[in-house]
Amino acid sequence: DTAVSQTPKYLVTQMGNDKSIKCEQNLGHDTMYWYKQDSKKFLKIMFSYNNKELIINETVPNRFSPKSPDKAHLNLHINSLELGDSAVYFCASSQITGEGEQETQYFGPGTRLLVL
Amino acid sequence: SQQGEEDPQALSIQEGENATMNCSYKTSINNLQWYRQNSGRGLVHLILIRSNEREKHSGRLRVTLDTSKKSSSLLITASRAADTASYFCAQGGSEKLVFGKGTKLTVNP
Numbered sequence: 058d059t060a061v062s063q064t065p066k067y068l069v070t071q072m073g074n075d076k077s078i079k080c081e082q083n084l085g086h087d088t089m090y091w092y093k094q095d096s097k098k099f100l101k102i103m104f105s106y107n108n109k110e111l112i113i114n115e116t117v118p119n120r121f122s123p124k125s126p127d128k129a130h131l132n133l134h135i136n137s138l139e140l141g142d143s144a145v146y147f148c149a150s151s152q153i154t155g156e157g158e159q160e161t162q163y164f165g166p167g168t169r170l171l172v173l
Numbered sequence: 174s175q176q177g178e179e180d181p182q183a184l185s186i187q188e189g190e191n192a193t194m195n196c197s198y199k200t201s202i203n204n205l206q207w208y209r210q211n212s213g214r215g216l217v218h219l220i221l222i223r224s225n226e227r228e229k230h231s232g233r234l235r236v237t238l239d240t241s242k243k244s245s246s247l248l249i250t251a252s253r254a255a256d257t258a259s260y261f262c263a264q265g266g267s268e269k270l271v272f273g274k275g276t277k278l279t280v281n282p
Contacts, residue, residue, distance in 0.1 A: 061215075090269075097274075098210075098259060098274070098275050098277075099272075099274055100216070100261065100272040100275075101272075102269050102270070102271075105268070105269060112268065113268060113269055147215055147216070149216075158203040158204065158265065158267065159203065159204065159206075159265040159266060159267070159268075159269065159270055160221070160265075161206065161218045161221060162206075162216075162218065162263075162270060163218070164208075164215035164216040164217070165215055166214060166215045167213075167214070167215050
């Protein structure tokens with residue numbers, strides 16, 4: 058069984074379009090994340106949700122809107138896509154300890170977004 | 174920037190040799206984690222070392238942590254072609270992980 062799954066795996070679209078990426082985890086974790094990995098492999102956190110509540114928003118343009126319908130799902134909607142949005146987007150989940158310590162994160166396979 | 178750095182950026186070795194990658198970080202941490210990313214895939218967790226630990230082993234992996242120098246190293250012994258991947262360290266804080274830029278390891282058969 059896949060622990061963290063993302064759809065779609067590939068997304069090719071035109072500038073200006075709106076698209077969504079879906080993520081689901083079956084690990085029972087409370088916390089989910091979206092990361093962006095650029096062409097230089099630099100991995101940067103975008104958002105973090107804990108029990109459906111937004112806890113991290115790393116100065117991401119408001120064209121990006123995450124939505125968490127329940128703690129097992131975290132979707133990412135992107136409006137008015139731009140060329141610079143081309144990247145690989147990874148979803149991840151983890152369980153944060155009672156002391157607030159970050160434990161192991163489990164990553165999805167990634168969504169390769171190409172904006173033309 | 175809080176981002177850490179791995180060193181070297183790229184490493185090419187022969188099968189059977191050992192590979193050592195270093196990570197320096199800037200902020201205080203609860204733990205330091207290492208991840209592997211095969212080409213075109215997601216990141217896979219390898220090992221976590223807590224701030225009060227100095228060394229940890231897992232199979233052919235050995236991780237050290239020096240909090241006074243804000244540095245960690247990952248040693249892969251007896252490397253295999255299948256170890257070819259990018260390796261990232263990640264600083265574990267209270268809210269998030271901060272990833273380094275990664276070391277691209279190539280193990281030649």
